[in-house]
Amino acid sequence: MVSWSDQTIGEKMTTFVHSTAVRSAWHPVAESTDVGDGPLAFRLLGEDLVVWRSGSGELVVAHDRCPHREAPLSAGTVDDGKLVCAYHGWAFGDAGRCVLVPSSGEDATVPPAAHLASRWVDERYGLVWVSLEEPMTEIPTISHEDDPSFRRINSGMQQWKVSAPRMVDNFCDISHFPWVHVGTFGGGQTPRVPRIELGGLDDGWYGYAYEVDANNPDVAAATTGTDEPVVHRRMSTGFHLPLSVRSTIEYETGLHHILLLCSTPVDDEHSLFTFVVWRNDDHSADPETTIAFDRAIGAEDQRMLEQLGGTMPLGRTDLVSVQSDRCSVEWRRRFGELVTAPVAAVTGTPAS
Numbered sequence: 001m002v003s004w005s006d007q008t009i010g011e012k013m014t015t016f017v018h019s020t021a022v023r024s025a026w027h028p029v030a031e032s033t034d035v036g037d038g039p040l041a042f043r044l045l046g047e048d049l050v051v052w053r054s055g056s057g058e059l060v061v062a063h064d065r066c067p068h069r070e071a072p073l074s075a076g077t078v079d080d081g082k083l084v085c086a087y088h089g090w091a092f093g094d095a096g097r098c099v100l101v102p103s104s105g106e107d108a109t110v111p112p113a114a115h116l117a118s119r120w121v122d123e124r125y126g127l128v129w130v131s132l133e134e135p136m137t138e139i140p141t142i143s144h145e146d147d148p149s150f151r152r153i154n155s156g157m158q159q160w161k162v163s164a165p166r167m168v169d170n171f172c173d174i175s176h177f178p179w180v181h182v183g184t185f186g187g188g189q190t191p192r193v194p195r196i197e198l199g200g201l202d203d204g205w206y207g208y209a210y211e212v213d214a215n216n217p218d219v220a221a222a223t224t225g226t227d228e229p230v231v232h233r234r235m236s237t238g239f240h241l242p243l244s245v246r247s248t249i250e251y252e253t254g255l256h257h258i259l260l261l262c263s264t265p266v267d268d269e270h271s272l273f274t275f276v277v278w279r280n281d282d283h284s285a286d287p288e289t290t291i292a293f294d295r296a297i298g299a300e301d302q303r304m305l306e307q308l309g310g311t312m313p314l315g316r317t318d319l320v321s322v323q324s325d326r327c328s329v330e331w332r333r334r335f336g337e338l339v340t341a342p343v344a345a346v347t348g349t350p351a352s
């Protein structure tokens with residue numbers, strides 16, 4: 001078994017896109033509504049892929065390259081649930097099976113190698129989740145999804161020029177609030193972070209609970225439900241391996257605001273970012289207005305993170321950490337173990 005080694009990780013393991021454990025995990029790559037009448041191209045862990053909705057309504061994900069002459073399948077069209085290649089019209093149906101080679105005629109046998117190796121795909125929380133190899137982990141649980149007193153608001157996908165581990169590290173960290181988020185909620189917050197006690201949270205998340213006083217500018221009123229200049233928040237922040245973070249906020253009014261923060265590796269140094277919100281408000285406010293403050297906060301993180309070049313060192317002693325970094329240090333330790341896991345323990349082949 002490959003053992004955890006600072007030296008190994010420090011020297012070799014800043015790249016993670018080839019890690020079998022990461023390739024065997026679910027990553028959100030699009031919103032369900034992004035997959036419309038045609039194929040959608042995306043890139044995950046350095047692989048160019050295509051997704052479309054088949055005739056049965058199920059999503060199909062495959063390598064974005066036609067097995068005939070390597071045309072991008074995403075340049076084709078979807079006709080009656082079949083993806084039709086733009087070059088010679090080969091058609092692919094449920095599970096990526098090639099169902100027609102027009103030049104051979106409808107009665108001809110399709111070459112077995114013409115079938116696409118489809119990947120694992122699921123839809124949850126309004127997101128399309130993909131795993132490149134047989135999934136070894138579950139899509140993280142947000143039980144508020146099934147609670148009718150909560151509504152879900154999706155925010156759309158963005159691409160950030162930053163390595164996904166740097167995003168997760170940031171989302172686990174509250175000590176940057178008074179610095180990076182001075183323009184939104186962090187201006188009135190004391191820089192000193194109370195002692196962080198890590199432990200299991202609900203729904204299988206792992207992290208910590210804390211309380212903060214947050215600035216509540218006018219633009220935040222739709223989110224916080226009050227126009228008080230400062231609001232008290234009871235919060236928790238936790239992670240779910242490999243790259244999901246959940247932040248929960250409870251205001252004194254009883255309003256709960258749950259955030260799922262997703263960091264999807266496009267490659268080692270580019271990522272997709274999306275956040276999903278669940279709220280027990282009266283469901284009447286315009287969703288876009290309700291998440292405008294979260295968007296502004298995300299833009300502050302993006303501006304900071306895009307200045308951190310390269311991948312994130314994963315060795316324990318590669319970076320200097322203090323007690324306020326406990327959560328991100330623990331996430332980085334566990335993520336580093338995943339990335340260095342022996343390949344044999346988590347092998348998988350494309351779904352057929």
Ligand code: FES
Pocket residue numbers: 066067068069070071085086087088089090
């Ligand atoms: S390259 Fe796709 S059908 Fe020929």
Ligand SMILES: [Fe+2]
Pocket residue numbers: 170171176180181297301
């Ligand atoms: Fe932040």
